[in-house]
Amino acid sequence: MNKPLWLLLLLVGCGSEQKTSEGPPEFRVPVVVEAVAREALVDQLELIATLNAREKVIVMSEIDGMVREIGFAEGTHVTESQMLFRLDDSKIKADLVEAEANLKLAQLKYERGRKLLRDQTINQQDFDQLEAEFKASQARLDRAQEDLLDTEIKAPFAGNVGARLVSPGQFVTRGTAMTEIVDADSLLLECHVPERYLTVLQIGAPVSFHTVSFPERLFNASVTFVSPIIDPVNRTVMVKAGVANRDGALKPGMLGNVNLELARYPNALTIGEAALTFSRQGTAVMVVDEQDQVTSRSVEVGLRIRGRAQILNGLAEGDVVVVEGHQKLYPGAKITRVE
Template sequence: MPTPRPFIAVPTLLLCLVMAACGKDDAGGRQQETPTVTTARLQPVRWSDELTALGTAKARESVDITASVTQTVASVDFDSGQFVKRGQGLVTLTQREQSAGVAEAQASLRDAEQLYERNSRLADQQLIARSELETQRTALEAARARVAVQRATVADRVIRAPFDGVLGLRLVSAGTLVTPGTPITTLDDVSLIKLDFTFPESSLSQLAAGQRINARSDAWPGERFEGAITTIDSRVDPATRAVMVRAEIPNPDGKLRPGMLLEVGVERASRETLAIPELALQQSGTNASVFRVETGNKVKQVPVKIGARRRGEVEILSGLKAGDRIVVDGTVKIRDGSTIRDVTEGAETAQADEN
């Protein structure tokens, strides 16, 4: 049997050697690659932000107009949505019986006045006793009181506006029988809006009467309504651990209406703090960290405590200091201890200063 030729395995061996060499080159190439990033050096900035909440608008003054007696409506003297002045008549109830009572009381008053005048002259002439004159004076005062009572019953039949404001929908017509509590319309003074909202008790130290607020409504996109906090409730709700806050917003054009839901922003005093681009923040659950650039362009992942946020920025409460250089863009390509190549404009100068 002929001996196998040894050179048949040479091509296979050469192929393995070539592949191994290529693998080493690829591995070496990957090891030589240095991730490129952009960085930023931290400097203190002025930070001003808002505490936000949802609030419900209320009128400066608001009341449901109702009758105080049982009677038929004689006339309705207003239109829905009308602006009225204080004391303006809105509804007149039937008052024939009451008007007759006033006339009767006035007639009795005239008789009492005439009798008192006659007895007064007789008393001056000492023709009657002074005690009889005092009795007649008491009767005169009683007659005057009866007239006042009858006039009050007539006044009760005219329902008037208790303050300046805008009326709601008319709910009665002439001939309607109303009783105490029957709704006739609503009256709201909307020249100024009261806005009630709540904050957690942890925000109490950041709230004070006089603080400026901004309110926003879905009904008026892009528009802000400015006002100020007037009152902070004296109690914290033990169930929700929240405190009620009231602000007032001028409303001269009447755009805001009672019952509207408004988003409220309470301006906090500006402060000096450290802030980083939101892109630089690494967040895992409740833990936050950033990559800080160390000597030799190596990075160290350091935990940080974050505060408030605003568009594109995050406040840093602890973990970094002014002058630290952090990685902003390219964080997905690095890990703790990686060496980076900084392509930020002016990075060479910054690196020379560090060295």
């Protein structure tokens, strides 16, 4: 064998011995980790609520009469005291003229009777009759004047007017519903809260909510009323929260998904909820040390909100825990951190 070939075989043999002496590579479990941090958490109760107008009224006629004029367009905004309907007033004006004449006559008789009574020309009973007729005439005049005013039906407050329920030329009677007005600038969010939360319900407490029509928009309100009565059937208490509806986006009758604030924790110790593991021994997490080795540690959990878990005991700020991949881990296992 020539010398170059002999040297080549020797080098190959030495390389094989060195490779077999290294042994198998160390196995590490790929996981996603997260550091324990502090953040603000708000404990909220989720409820379904209904939006109602703070002020709502059905406009009715106070007298009998025929509709002569309608002073609004359906669905528009009206101002306070704006004329909505005008009824025919011809008969009432005639009654008013008659009532004024009867009052003048009754007043003359009353004044004459008072002189006659002083002169003892008539007795007290006759004078009392004249006085009663005078007062009755005054009352009939007052009523005729009120009826004339009632021929013009006005908005009791500013708001949005609904559909008209009568038409021009239609005869209406006292108490006929003619339209509806709601004050949509100021709404009330009404919901029923389980009685166990009664102690945390306070006037002025903040409330946030979404609606089906605006799922991405967060609206704010504040508690204005907590009923003193608990419903005996479902054990809930009615709560109302005032909502400023300045842009008119919200409508009475809408449903709202409400978040009622129960407590606020401005400096809570938190981890991702996915880091928690559960067993008969309780709740635990896999903690990673500086050598990327894991140990199981029991923890006490408080709030669990939107994927975050509040840690009351067992961890410190800055501890590193496994949030993905801990299913394949065991105490003492080595990990590889992945993004």
